[in-house]
Amino acid sequence: MDRTALVSNNELEISTQDREELRRYLLGQMVEADLSQVEERLMSESDLYAELLIFEDELIDQYVRGQMSETDRASFESYFLQSSEHQQKLRFAQAFSKYVDRAVGQPTNEFKAEAAPAASPVADTDYAHPASPSAKTRRFWSWPFPIPALNYALAAVVVIAIVGIAWMALRSSRPAGPGKVFEATLVPGGVVREGGEIQTISLAAGTDTLRLRLILPSEQYPNYKTVLVDSNGTSAVTRDDLTPIDTFGKKSLLFDIPATTLRPDTYRLRLSARATGAYEEIASYNFRIR
Amino acid sequence: MNKNWLLTKEAFDALLGWLDPNREVAGQKYEDIRRRLITIFSCRGCAEPEDLADETINRVANKLSAIKSSYVGDPARYFYGVANKVYLEYRRRPAPEVQPPPAPYDESVEKKFDCLERCMQKLTAENRKLVIEYYQDERQAKIDHRKRLAEQLGIAINALRIRACRVRASLQECVANCLHEAMA
Numbered sequence: 001m002d003r004t005a006l007v008s009n010n011e012l013e014i015s016t017q018d019r020e021e022l023r024r025y026l027l028g029q030m031v032e033a034d035l036s037q038v039e040e041r042l043m044s045e046s047d048l049y050a051e052l053l054i055f056e057d058e059l060i061d062q063y064v065r066g067q068m069s070e071t072d073r074a075s076f077e078s079y080f081l082q083s084s085e086h087q088q089k090l091r092f093a094q095a096f097s098k099y100v101d102r103a104v105g106q107p108t109n110e111f112k113a114e115a116a117p118a119a120s121p122v123a124d125t126d127y128a129h130p131a132s133p134s135a136k137t138r139r140f141w142s143w144p145f146p147i148p149a150l151n152y153a154l155a156a157v158v159v160i161a162i163v164g165i166a167w168m169a170l171r172s173s174r175p176a177g178p179g180k181v182f183e184a185t186l187v188p189g190g191v192v193r194e195g196g197e198i199q200t201i202s203l204a205a206g207t208d209t210l211r212l213r214l215i216l217p218s219e220q221y222p223n224y225k226t227v228l229v230d231s232n233g234t235s236a237v238t239r240d241d242l243t244p245i246d247t248f249g250k251k252s253l254l255f256d257i258p259a260t261t262l263r264p265d266t267y268r269l270r271l272s273a274r275a276t277g278a279y280e281e282i283a284s285y286n287f288r289i290r
Numbered sequence: 291m292n293k294n295w296l297l298t299k300e301a302f303d304a305l306l307g308w309l310d311p312n313r314e315v316a317g318q319k320y321e322d323i324r325r326r327l328i329t330i331f332s333c334r335g336c337a338e339p340e341d342l343a344d345e346t347i348n349r350v351a352n353k354l355s356a357i358k359s360s361y362v363g364d365p366a367r368y369f370y371g372v373a374n375k376v377y378l379e380y381r382r383r384p385a386p387e388v389q390p391p392p393a394p395y396d397e398s399v400e401k402k403f404d405c406l407e408r409c410m411q412k413l414t415a416e417n418r419k420l421v422i423e424y425y426q427d428e429r430q431a432k433i434d435h436r437k438r439l440a441e442q443l444g445i446a447i448n449a450l451r452i453r454a455c456r457v458r459a460s461l462q463e464c465v466a467n468c469l470h471e472a473m474a
Contacts, residue, residue, distance in 0.1 A: 014448075025333065026333060028335075036374075039330050039370060040367060040370055042326060042329070042330060043323070043326050043327075043330075043364075043366040043367060043369065043370045044364050044366050044367060049326060049329070050452065050455075052329065053329075053455060053459070054451050054452065054455045057455055057458060061425070065428055067428065067429065079335065082335030083332040083333065083334075083335055083336065083337075083339065084337060085328075085332045085339060086332065088466070089462070091402060092402065092406075092461075092462045092465060092466075094402075095402040095403045095406050095465070096406060096425070096458070096461070097425070098403060099403065099406050099407065099410065100421075100422055100425045100426050101426075103422045103426075104422065104426045104427075233403075
């Protein structure tokens, strides 16, 4: 459906109460009478309808980034995602969120305000239009070089130096080993995502390592490989050449994940195995970090 | 559900005439009503929201000669009343199999990502920058960032939301077309 023409006015007059109603409407948390009222208004009030479309995007982004309460998340999955159109939007949002995450930190000089004067030919990392006085007064430093490439190179060197120093300081101040460990046991699903339940894990404050005990499928192999991917499909941690251990008569693997690599999100752990030769994916485990 | 109620050209013209005497304005109103019906059916979890919206419109068109002279008020509300009946009939049909939520990771995300990269390049540089700036960060940082962005653009935060939503919608449409072409 072409939604580009729908949000055509430049201002919305929407109250906080209306926004809350739209949230409840989209998540199926409304009684029938209220629902009819909202829908009648959606048919005739352009502002409310435009807000609904914006709010849908915002809700989906919250879900993708793991920023929803448990209750809203459950409503989102059981009600909002019943619609194939909403599922399509979610798939788009997953890819879009990944794109934005990758793009952030790559400064460009392409931006200018719609009604602003043309941007200065001298590159400026402030993306606000150059004539904006508020942007100027907020700036408390300036780039040393007039050529942006040199500025970016300088910024990169500074960042690398800071990260290096911080890493060395951290290494010397912390003992080796997993530190405070939080352990959870996961059972396998199939290779596709639909297999297996999604277990929610709440990491206690101060946890250094999440240790996952992965119960292995019945067919045994000498070597295993695990790849942890987040909801955007980005590989976070990979471990190779893992060997199984016995847990209450069942074979399992221990998979340690530094807590610093995890954020509230839904993760998929892809398990591959090999007898000889190449690894072949045999199962997956899904969990959610709250 | 009676799917035999087809919209003839005469019925469609009469429907447009009821919506507005100006045919161009009437066409816009028709499109607007149809989009809203699709959204409502979609929000109610219907599997075929577009079919149900078209069914609603067909029924209104077929009743038009009977109601045109007596109905008072916004035609959109009348469409909504008929949509409720269509929805009740839909509910009586055997429930379609509920699809599981999309996987946090699947191959289509990767394909979509390729298309997305292409579609981002089709945006104007200004809009490309805007959506990346608008949708980055999380929680409070995101709110603060958007306030700054609106300030820098010299527009209200709501106007910024509308612009970002519009660009995102055009991107989503572009990606859908790209995927469709890739599969053809």
